[in-house]
Amino acid sequence: MDLSASLLDIRFANPLLNASGVWCRYNEELDGLRDSAAGSFITKSCTLATRAGNPEPRYYATPLGSINSMGLPNEGYTYYLDYARAYDYAKKPLFMSVAGLSLEDNLAMLAAIRDAGLPAVVELNLSCPNVPGKPQIAYDFAAMDRMLEATSREYGRPFGVKMPPYFDIAHFDEAAAILNKYPLVAFITCINSIGNALVIDIEQESVVIKPKDGFGGIGGDYVLPTALANVNAFFRRCPQKQVIGCGGVKTGEHVFMHLLAGASLVQVGTALQEEGPGIFARLNGELAALLERKGYTSIEAVLGKLKTL
Numbered sequence: 312m313d314l315s316a317s318l319l320d321i322r323f324a325n326p327l328l329n330a331s332g333v334w335c336r337y338n339e340e341l342d343g344l345r346d347s348a349a350g351s352f353i354t355k356s357c358t359l360a361t362r363a364g365n366p367e368p369r370y371y372a373t374p375l376g377s378i379n380s381m382g383l384p385n386e387g388y389t390y391y392l393d394y395a396r397a398y399d400y401a402k403k404p405l406f407m408s409v410a411g412l413s414l415e416d417n418l419a420m421l422a423a424i425r426d427a428g429l430p431a432v433v434e435l436n437l438s439c440p441n442v443p444g445k446p447q448i449a450y451d452f453a454a455m456d457r458m459l460e461a462t463s464r465e466y467g468r469p470f471g472v473k474m475p476p477y478f479d480i481a482h483f484d485e486a487a488a489i490l491n492k493y494p495l496v497a498f499i500t501c502i503n504s505i506g507n508a509l510v511i512d513i514e515q516e517s518v519v520i521k522p523k524d525g526f527g528g529i530g531g532d533y534v535l536p537t538a539l540a541n542v543n544a545f546f547r548r549c550p551q552k553q554v555i556g557c558g559g560v561k562t563g564e565h566v567f568m569h570l571l572a573g574a575s576l577v578q579v580g581t582a583l584q585e586e587g588p589g590i591f592a593r594l595n596g597e598l599a600a601l602l603e604r605k606g607y608t609s610i611e612a613v614l615g616k617l618k619t620l
């Protein structure tokens with residue numbers, strides 16, 4: 312079965328990759344994704360300087376998914392830029408996630424990445440929900456507009472954005488209208504975790520993570536319908552752009568749903584954290600079997616074909 316996918320003018324052996332933040336902070340983890348059956352992979356969102364992140368426990372898995380308030384722990388952008396310099400792109404495409412704590416930090420990192428002139432594709436994170444005192448950029452439309460105007464101008468090459476979930480049609484409309492102002496925003500990754508949820512352990516009668524009184528972003532089964540809605544909402548509203556799906560993927564059927572909704576590539580977060588990089592071989596096998604059963608010969612034939620009633 313031909314699982315090949317494309318984004319920008321790049322070919323992928325299959326549509327799967329990790330969600331930024333999962334299995335991608337350190338070189339050894341990145342090499343694990345490089346050597347997995349994933350079609351591509353992405354680095355942990357980076358900041359100008361290294362960050363330890365929030366106090367632990369800051370990640371917790373439940374039967375329905377996960378909650379995290381990592382707090383943007385990362386090795387600093389030069390660490391990931393070094394990885395991208397040394398990397399052999401003939402193996403599979405590499406993405407770099409960038410999440411500066413300010414517009415100026417994003418401009419500095421993007422200028423350095425631009426000047427390095429590497430094939431790595433940038434995903435600008437506008438949706439980290441876990442840095443205390445730093446509201447999500449993509450929930451402040453004016454700030455997002457300013458960020459995209461400045462970063463488009465500075466970077467000067469196609470890049471993507473990592474979006475939070477929206478829950479209101481008017482917000483889909485307004486966010487898409489802003490994204491459509493920037494032709495260099497070539498793809499939209501929907502969704503980041505659903506921010507500031509609360510998981511409670513009834514035995515301990517307590518929250519389960521330490522930062523922010525237990526408030527954190529959730530992923531996994533909890534978020535699949537919201538992720539699919541956001542993928543489809545931006546797929547419908549941004550015909551000149553591509554969408555990467557992220558959220559709730561644990562089986563080949565979930566990958567198929569994201570493709571139907573309009574995703575060109577599909578990221579895996581919580582399920583990768585829980586199962587490890589071996590998940591990509593399983594998901595590709597399940598997706599191929601599903602396509603076979605349905606009589607499809609490529610995933611391009613599925614992309615965006617969701618029917619309405």
Ligand SMILES: O=C(O)c1[nH]c(=O)[nH]c(=O)c1I
Binds near residue numbers: 383442503
């Ligand atoms: O807490 C984090 O590091 C984090 N956690 C998330 O769930 N999404 C993000 O974009 C980030 I930057």
